Amino acid sequence: xTTTTPPLPVRTQLSMLLRLLAIQGSWNYETLIGTGIGxxxxxxxxxxxxxxDGEAYRAALARQTxxxxxxPYLAAVAVGALGRAELDGEPAHQIERYRRxxxxxxxxxxxxxxxxxxxxxxxxVALALFAWGAAPLLIVLGFLALYxxxxxxxxxxxxxxxWRDGLRVAPSLGTRLLRQGPTAISxxxxxxxxxxxxxxFLRIAGGDANDKLVLAFVLFAALIAAALLLRLHGRxxxxxxxxxxxxxxxxYSAVRS
Amino acid sequence: xxxxxxxxxxxxxxxxxFDTVSFPQAMLARPIVAATLGGALVGxxxxxxxxxxxxxxxxxxxxxxxxxxxxxWGSASVVGGAMVGDxxxxxxxxxxxxxxxxxxxxxxxxxxxxxxxxxxxRRVRRRQDAIARGDGRVIRNLHLQGLLSDFVRGAALTAVxxxxxxxxxxxxxxxxQGLTLSVGRPLLGMIALAVAVSAVWKxxxxxxxxRPIIGFALAAGIAWFFVA
Numbered sequence: 001x002t003t004t005t006p007p008l009p010v011r012t013q014l015s016m017l018l019r020l021l022a023i024q025g026s027w028n029y030e031t032l033i034g035t036g037i038g039x040x041x042x043x044x045x046x047x048x049x050x051x052x053d054g055e056a057y058r059a060a061l062a063r064q065t066x067x068x069x070x071x072p073y074l075a076a077v078a079v080g081a082l083g084r085a086e087l088d089g090e091p092a093h094q095i096e097r098y099r100r101x102x103x104x105x106x107x108x109x110x111x112x113x114x115x116x117x118x119x120x121x122x123x124x125v126a127l128a129l130f131a132w133g134a135a136p137l138l139i140v141l142g143f144l145a146l147y148x149x150x151x152x153x154x155x156x157x158x159x160x161x162x163w164r165d166g167l168r169v170a171p172s173l174g175t176r177l178l179r180q181g182p183t184a185i186s187x188x189x190x191x192x193x194x195x196x197x198x199x200x201f202l203r204i205a206g207g208d209a210n211d212k213l214v215l216a217f218v219l220f221a222a223l224i225a226a227a228l229l230l231r232l233h234g235r236x237x238x239x240x241x242x243x244x245x246x247x248x249x250x251x252y253s254a255v256r257s
Numbered sequence: 258x259x260x261x262x263x264x265x266x267x268x269x270x271x272x273x274x275f276d277t278v279s280f281p282q283a284m285l286a287r288p289i290v291a292a293t294l295g296g297a298l299v300g301x302x303x304x305x306x307x308x309x310x311x312x313x314x315x316x317x318x319x320x321x322x323x324x325x326x327x328x329x330w331g332s333a334s335v336v337g338g339a340m341v342g343d344x345x346x347x348x349x350x351x352x353x354x355x356x357x358x359x360x361x362x363x364x365x366x367x368x369x370x371x372x373x374x375x376x377x378x379r380r381v382r383r384r385q386d387a388i389a390r391g392d393g394r395v396i397r398n399l400h401l402q403g404l405l406s407d408f409v410r411g412a413a414l415t416a417v418x419x420x421x422x423x424x425x426x427x428x429x430x431x432x433x434q435g436l437t438l439s440v441g442r443p444l445l446g447m448i449a450l451a452v453a454v455s456a457v458w459k460x461x462x463x464x465x466x467x468r469p470i471i472g473f474a475l476a477a478g479i480a481w482f483f484v485a
Binding site (some may be wrong): 021024026027028029030035036042052058059060061062063072111115116119122123127139140143144151183186187191192195196197198200202203206214215219223226228233238239240241243246249253254 | 278279280281282283284285287289290293294296297302303305306307310311313314315316317318319320321322324328349350353354356357360361363364374375376377378380381382388389390391392393396397399400401402403404407428431441442443444445446447448449450451452453454455456457458459460461462464465466467470471472473474475476477478479481482483485
């Protein structure tokens with residue numbers, strides 16, 4: 001059986017996409033991004049019989065504003081799929097059950113793809129540009145363009161895929177990109193990170209003004225410190241340790257002068 | 258830094274703090290962006306970028322995952338970048354004090370986000386009946402209130418950090434006298450590198466074949482370090 005996707009008006013699509021950029025605007029410990037899902041799906045719900053004053057609109061919006069948790073970018077899939085399900089007139093209990101079932105995969109897929117792979121990779125690219133002596137504007141624009149190409153693509157893909165597949169969206173979450181993307185990006189990030197971080201150190205340490213041999217000793221000391229941080233994983237965060245060490249150094253230096 | 262310089266910084270801190278979670282999450286709030294912009298606003302994008310790169314090494318360690326508590330790097334990095342950019346020289350004391358302010362500010366920013374999320378939860382509880390009725394106006398207002406509150410949070414945080422940072426410029430000058438550039442910058446680089454390398458390992462090492470990749474790449478990076 002083939003089903004045709006009812007068209008979503010361009011204006012509604014754009015409104016939903018714009019709202020998706022603000023999906024976490026009312027993030028809270030009660031409903032997490034539930035209010036955000038309701039806020040994003042609302043333009044589609046206006047197409048329900050009776051429009052904004054209709055009973056169908058109010059019932060659907062009340063359903064869509066309940067507790068929801070997912071990665072903010074992949075929540076676009078949920079917004080599309082749930083909007084489509086409401087407009088298709090799927091039974092309320094089925095929508096609610098599907099809504100609950102979507103939370104976990106959209107959270108874990110997004111965390112693996114974006115927070116654990118894409119963001120650190122783009123961050124390392126920015127550090128690589130810094131290490132190569134790129135102009136500040138190029139570092140900023142290069143990072144933002146690269147990161148947001150992925151960000152915006154995911155939002156558009158998610159909304160379209162969710163809308164196209166409705167309550168049958170699950171197989172689309174098994175695409176090659178979502179399955180293998182995190183692994184490939186992580187490998188690229190690991191390779192680039194290992195390659196550029198010693199040169200990032202050189203730039204931060206002021207390689208022109210300092211003896212290279214002394215800096216090499218400091219570099220190896222840093223690698224030992226990194227190994228120590230890894231051993232203390234879960235008990236001490238590096239940025240907190242850095243804050244403590246730097247505060248002690250600043251106080252000592254100020255007192256000594 | 259005059260009061261006329263402070264207002265644009267507070268506005269930039271608000272916009273960047275707003276980007277962290279609320280809108281548009283374009284990663285303007287990453288330190289390498291925020292500190293560079295902060296530095297540029299007071300006249301030295303280059304020094305802002307240097308401070309941003311140091312802070313980015315720290316930020317690599319923390320991931321902005323949903324309900325977990327994490328530092329809010331954006332507004333704090335604007336202040337850090339502006340502090341270094343304002344002295345127009347990468348003195349050891351200025352860099353170290355700017356990084357300290359930014360790290361402590363990021364922690365304070367993370368705390369402020371937890372408070373905002375609790376406030377949003379109270380607002381949701383208060384309007385639970387209207388939400389259950391599917392009142393579109395109430396739901397839209399709840400969301401817009403959350404967005405506005407986050408913007409105000411970013412502005413207030415930046416203003417507080419600037420109020421703390423400006424008097425500390427005297428301390429940074431004293432610290433610079435007691436700490437030469439040849440010691441201060443390698444020390445900062447060492448700490449930043451240690452955190453960044455451990456972060457890269459933590460994020461990626463669970464992926465098959467990544468451990469040898471990191472090993473070989475680090476060896477190549479160290480070779481590059483010697484020829485650079």
